[in-house]
Amino acid sequence: MKFKGKAWKFSADIDTDQIIPARYLNTSDPKELARHCMEDADQQFVNKMKPGDIIVADKNFGCGSSREHAPIAIKAVGVSCVIAKSFARIFYRNSFNMGLPILECPEAVDAIKEGDEVEIDLNSGEIAIMQSQIENRKSQIFKAQAIPPFMQELINTGGLMKWVKKKVKTG
Amino acid sequence: MINTNYRFEVGRKRIYMPMTITEKILAKHAGLKEVKPGQLINAKVDIALGNDITAPIAIKEFKASGAKKVFNKNKVVLVPDHFTPNKDIKSAEQCKVLRNFAHEQKLKHYFDGGDVGVEHALLPEKGIVVPGDLVIGADSHTCTYGALGAFATGVGSTDLAAAMVTGEAWFKVPESMKFIFKGKFNKWVEGKDLILYLIGEIGVDGALYRAMEFCGSAIERLSMDSRLSMCNMAIEAGAKNGIIAPDKTTKTYVDKRAERPYKFYSSDENAIYCDVREYDCADIEPQVAFPHLPENTKNISDVGNVPIDQVVVGSCTNGRMEDLRVAAKIMKGKKIASSTRMIIIPATPLIYKQAMDEGLFDIYLKAGAIISPPTCGPCLGGHMGILAEGERALATTNRNFVGRMGHPKSEVYLANPAVAAATAVKGRIAHPDEVIKKHF
Numbered sequence: 327m328k329f330k331g332k333a334w335k336f337s338a339d340i341d342t343d344q345i346i347p348a349r350y351l352n353t354s355d356p357k358e359l360a361r362h363c364m365e366d367a368d369q370q371f372v373n374k375m376k377p378g379d380i381i382v383a384d385k386n387f388g389c390g391s392s393r394e395h396a397p398i399a400i401k402a403v404g405v406s407c408v409i410a411k412s413f414a415r416i417f418y419r420n421s422f423n424m425g426l427p428i429l430e431c432p433e434a435v436d437a438i439k440e441g442d443e444v445e446i447d448l449n450s451g452e453i454a455i456m457q458s459q460i461e462n463r464k465s466q467i468f469k470a471q472a473i474p475p476f477m478q479e480l481i482n483t484g485g486l487m488k489w490v491k492k493k494v495k496t497g
Numbered sequence: 498m499i500n501t502n503y504r505f506e507v508g509r510k511r512i513y514m515p516m517t518i519t520e521k522i523l524a525k526h527a528g529l530k531e532v533k534p535g536q537l538i539n540a541k542v543d544i545a546l547g548n549d550i551t552a553p554i555a556i557k558e559f560k561a562s563g564a565k566k567v568f569n570k571n572k573v574v575l576v577p578d579h580f581t582p583n584k585d586i587k588s589a590e591q592c593k594v595l596r597n598f599a600h601e602q603k604l605k606h607y608f609d610g611g612d613v614g615v616e617h618a619l620l621p622e623k624g625i626v627v628p629g630d631l632v633i634g635a636d637s638h639t640c641t642y643g644a645l646g647a648f649a650t651g652v653g654s655t656d657l658a659a660a661m662v663t664g665e666a667w668f669k670v671p672e673s674m675k676f677i678f679k680g681k682f683n684k685w686v687e688g689k690d691l692i693l694y695l696i697g698e699i700g701v702d703g704a705l706y707r708a709m710e711f712c713g714s715a716i717e718r719l720s721m722d723s724r725l726s727m728c729n730m731a732i733e734a735g736a737k738n739g740i741i742a743p744d745k746t747t748k749t750y751v752d753k754r755a756e757r758p759y760k761f762y763s764s765d766e767n768a769i770y771c772d773v774r775e776y777d778c779a780d781i782e783p784q785v786a787f788p789h790l791p792e793n794t795k796n797i798s799d800v801g802n803v804p805i806d807q808v809v810v811g812s813c814t815n816g817r818m819e820d821l822r823v824a825a826k827i828m829k830g831k832k833i834a835s836s837t838r839m840i841i842i843p844a845t846p847l848i849y850k851q852a853m854d855e856g857l858f859d860i861y862l863k864a865g866a867i868i869s870p871p872t873c874g875p876c877l878g879g880h881m882g883i884l885a886e887g888e889r890a891l892a893t894t895n896r897n898f899v900g901r902m903g904h905p906k907s908e909v910y911l912a913n914p915a916v917a918a919a920t921a922v923k924g925r926i927a928h929p930d931e932v933i934k935k936h937f
Binding site: 347389394398 | 558
């Protein structure tokens with residue numbers, strides 16, 4: 327699976343309240359959640375970004391609440407992938423369970439500048455900066471941390487519920 | 498204690514694989530003799546919990562899977578506590594989803610109306626979670642139950658849905674960190690201060706993916722209410738779970754409550770930890786976490802002049818009897834500063850009644866405080882005390898993220914209930930000694 331999009335950079339410790347503030351959690355409708363995606367981190371994010379774009383964040387992305395509304399909002403707004411130096415554990419788990427591609431790669435996070443065109447090969451874990459804003463900089467390729475086999479199995483099956491169904495059927 | 502888990506035999510001598518309390522509980526629930534950090538396991542859950550924000554998605558997923566019945570009607574617990582009493586039409590609709598599902602599935606533990614309390618105060622109080630349990634909850638503060646000697650961790654809605662179908666959940670066995678607290682407590686210091694201090698030391702991802710085990714002579718002296726507030730905030734250091742080995746205090750607490758048989762686990766002496774840290778409580782003052790991360794802690798004596806518009810005492814961190822009592826003792830005969838409003842939220846109906854019976858409500862009302870029904874309410878910026886732009890709150894809650902209690906340009910400071918009560922009286926962040934000289 328390959329994605330290509332513009333990078334939007336975020337700082338360290340972006341919590342789930344910034345990704346989707348609790349004042350909007352009186353619904354779980356993905357479309358409505360998408361309208362407020364990243365609102366308390368960058369109010370203009372939903373207006374600036376285009377479907378397919380990529381969120382690039384520093385360490386501990388998605389810390390705080392267990393709300394699955396956070397990865398739902400990110401996916402529903404059209405973000406194709408989140409790259410971070412590290413992810414908070416419940417966010418990490420939720421993303422795989424519900425099918426939002428995420429990658430850990432500190433080197434790529436440091437190298438990518440906001441607005442860079444980034445290409446991601448989810449199978450190989452390769453992250454390439456296609457077009458840099460800084461002149462004379464050649465495209466760089468980074469290798470993200472390998473997705474653990476069980477997580478790959480979850481992705482390939484189409485998320486946790488499908489995996490559970492398959493498991494129940496096959497015993 | 499006899500360890501029945503052994504790794505291999507050398508001649509006739511058994512070599513035991515030492516384990517931490519977290520590893521033992523996970524191994525037991527996975528049907529394994531032993532587990533190691535990093536190992537992926539499928540484990541049976543004793544309780545699967547959801548609330549009015551997270552359960553609607555789980556129920557939708559549950560139904561979409563084609564499942565007809567939850568794996569065990571006694572083990573799926575639903576508590577609509579976040580936006581209740583329903584704050585608007587949409588949240589009323591979400592609660593309706595829970596109510597209908599609970600009735601349809603004949604769930605034993607569904608709490609509605611006047612039975613609702615803040616989930617992580619309610620479940621221990623009712624004896625629904627017991628020592629030795631493995632609990633998952635679609636709420637990040639599920640880690641609270643570690644105070645009872647249970648393995649408890651927050652998950653998302655899809656995990657809850659899968660557990661409602663299968664009664665199981667997948668886990669990566671976490672590495673364990675050991676935090677030893679020794680020495681005498683300083684005045685006004687409680688569990689909340691120990692955990693805030695610790696988060697200040699290691700940071701909001703200082704225990705990422707790991708188990709935090711709290712022990713030492715100071716922890717043994719901590720009350721159950723203080724232990725619950727300490728384990729409650731393990732997630733604020735990024736941890737998978739926080740845990741305290743059960744002891745006499747645990748036994749006294751659970752014996753009159755437990756609805757199921759329970760089991761005490763403890764770590765082997767030679768269990769392996771990825772990090773061991775020791776703290777002397779003599780170094781720990783009441784703590785205040787400044788915006789916008791729980792790691793931005795300061796000693797109360799270093800805070801300076803910070804005027805406060807709103808004080809909140811409540812939540813799954815500090816809405817229990819001990820918290821309400823200490824706030825009342827400081828507020829007795831005092832008036833809340835005219836520039837400040839104070840909201841007190843007893844965490845459960847039982848706590849509410851007991852606080853009323855003990856006369857605490859009289860003290861609060863005479864001081865000019867607002868008493869709220871049990872709810873998560875303002876803690877997550879839901880309702881019952883939202884902040885306007887530029888306003889500043891001091892709360893006994895667990896998070897001070899951007900916009901957590903309302904406007905994205907408002908601020909939240911975290912502290913214990915004694916500091917909160919003193920702050921309400923003074924109208925700025927205050928040391929309890931400024932209001933009351935006598936400690937109790």
